[in-house]
Amino acid sequence: MYYYLFEPNSPSKESNFSRVKSLVSLHGIVGEMATPSPSRPLEDLVTYAAEKGYNTVVAVGGGGFLTSVAKLLAKSDLAVGCIPIGASPELQDLLGVKTLDQAVLSLKQRKVSETGLGVIAPGRVFLLSAHIHTKTPSPVIIESKTFRVEGSFTQLTIERKDTVTIRFSDRSAGHSVVRKFASWLIGRSASDPTETALRSSTLSVATPHPLDILVEDAPFAKTPCKIRVSPRALKLIQARTTIASDQP
Amino acid sequence: MATFGKTEGEGTVIGTHVKLTGILQDPNDITVLGKLEGEVHSDHTVTVGEHAQVKGPVSAARAIIAGSVKGNIHTKDRLEILPRGSVVGNIETRDLVIHSGATFNGRCEISGGEVHAMEEAETPIPPAERGKTEEQPRRLWPPIRLARQANVPKPTEPKRAEEQQPPDQAQDEKPTYEVE
Numbered sequence: 001m002y003y004y005l006f007e008p009n010s011p012s013k014e015s016n017f018s019r020v021k022s023l024v025s026l027h028g029i030v031g032e033m034a035t036p037s038p039s040r041p042l043e044d045l046v047t048y049a050a051e052k053g054y055n056t057v058v059a060v061g062g063g064g065f066l067t068s069v070a071k072l073l074a075k076s077d078l079a080v081g082c083i084p085i086g087a088s089p090e091l092q093d094l095l096g097v098k099t100l101d102q103a104v105l106s107l108k109q110r111k112v113s114e115t116g117l118g119v120i121a122p123g124r125v126f127l128l129s130a131h132i133h134t135k136t137p138s139p140v141i142i143e144s145k146t147f148r149v150e151g152s153f154t155q156l157t158i159e160r161k162d163t164v165t166i167r168f169s170d171r172s173a174g175h176s177v178v179r180k181f182a183s184w185l186i187g188r189s190a191s192d193p194t195e196t197a198l199r200s201s202t203l204s205v206a207t208p209h210p211l212d213i214l215v216e217d218a219p220f221a222k223t224p225c226k227i228r229v230s231p232r233a234l235k236l237i238q239a240r241t242t243i244a245s246d247q248p
Numbered sequence: 249m250a251t252f253g254k255t256e257g258e259g260t261v262i263g264t265h266v267k268l269t270g271i272l273q274d275p276n277d278i279t280v281l282g283k284l285e286g287e288v289h290s291d292h293t294v295t296v297g298e299h300a301q302v303k304g305p306v307s308a309a310r311a312i313i314a315g316s317v318k319g320n321i322h323t324k325d326r327l328e329i330l331p332r333g334s335v336v337g338n339i340e341t342r343d344l345v346i347h348s349g350a351t352f353n354g355r356c357e358i359s360g361g362e363v364h365a366m367e368e369a370e371t372p373i374p375p376a377e378r379g380k381t382e383e384q385p386r387r388l389w390p391p392i393r394l395a396r397q398a399n400v401p402k403p404t405e406p407k408r409a410e411e412q413q414p415p416d417q418a419q420d421e422k423p424t425y426e427v428e
Binding site for chain 1: 258259260261262263264265266267268269270271272273274281282286297
């Protein structure tokens with residue numbers, strides 16, 4: 001009982017959409033298919049899928065489209081699958097698939113995992129990591145219930161798993177390039193001493209000026225913001241891991 | 249020895265030029281390379297980098313101090329103060345290593361059992377050099393090692409004067425060292 005939703009306004013992905021249709025037919029997991037439009041928005045289609053009794057909604061497209069579908073199906077009994085097209089390596093890693101064939105096979109095997117969703121108040125949900133980039137270092141204050149961190153950054157990443165993880169580093173701090181070159185010379189990877197990694201159930205990020213928070217390179221929210229994880233909020237279909245056999 | 253800035257699994261790292269105030273608690277590794285004022289709690293290893301400053305108590309399974317700590321340190325297993333490390337505060341641990349050049353000002357308690365020896369540990373001799381040891385002077389490294397030795401006799405080494413005490417008398421003494 002699969003309900004397929006195709007990413008709208010993606011002419012460059014049309015050829016892949018055709019291939020997806022033939023692959024799901026080949027694997028025997030064909031189902032109803034729809035593309036959101038102004039007359040039939042995504043919210044209406046997802047509601048329709050739930051009312052019709054489908055147990056799996058499959059997003060066909062990129063990470064942004066999957067996030068939109070995931071937001072609507074958070075805390076729902078419906079499982080969410082994804083056939084990534086033009087998606088980032090991060091989304092491929094999350095799903096455990098790299099090709100269309102693997103994605104369709106993963107849907108057929110239907111291994112459902114409960115995963116957490118990141119929530120940036122008020123009510124913005126993210127599945128893939130969010131980023132803030134600045135050309136010049138920006139001061140930042142990150143607070144949790146128990147600590148307060150002051151620093152500066154040029155790159156900041158917000159990840160969601162069981163907890164919120166924020167990593168930030170100041171690449172302008174001088175010796176990064178030198179260290180990288182030195183580590184390249186001696187063939188060892190050196191860690192960035194300016195990198196900070198913090199984890200908590202809830203973290204707030206404040207900067208002197210509002211900065212764009214990007215997900216999949218698209219503006220998603222702005223600072224200041226408060227981030228938390230909604231644990232086990234999404235039933236996501238991921239690829240089965242291969243277990244090596246002991247027998248020759 | 250720890251690799252600063254890297255943690256096993258998902259840990260917490262306080263980078264250089266970063267200041268944290270409050271209580272930092274993480275079941276995974278914690279690495280401090282900047283400044284921290286408050287408490288540090290970890291179920292694994294707390295590493296304080298060379299230029300890092302920690303003001304407050306530290307509790308962990310293991311701790312490696314290469315920077316400055318002003319506060320009490322409690323480790324379940326092992327505490328190592330590296331050559332440029334500085335600790336001002338009381339220490340409670342099972343296994344303590346203080347390298348030459350390190351600073352420690354406080355009271356130290358070796359917990360969890362008897363302490364049979366306070367000895368100078370020697371660098372293990374590489375197999376290739378084992379034949380030459382009689383002619384070459386041995387380097388001492390690290391200079392001081394305080395460790396609990398859980399009832400493992402050393403038959404090949406001559407016993408020291410303090411080890412030749414009767415067992416009952418040795419057990420009555422509290423395994424506490426004060427180093428300034």
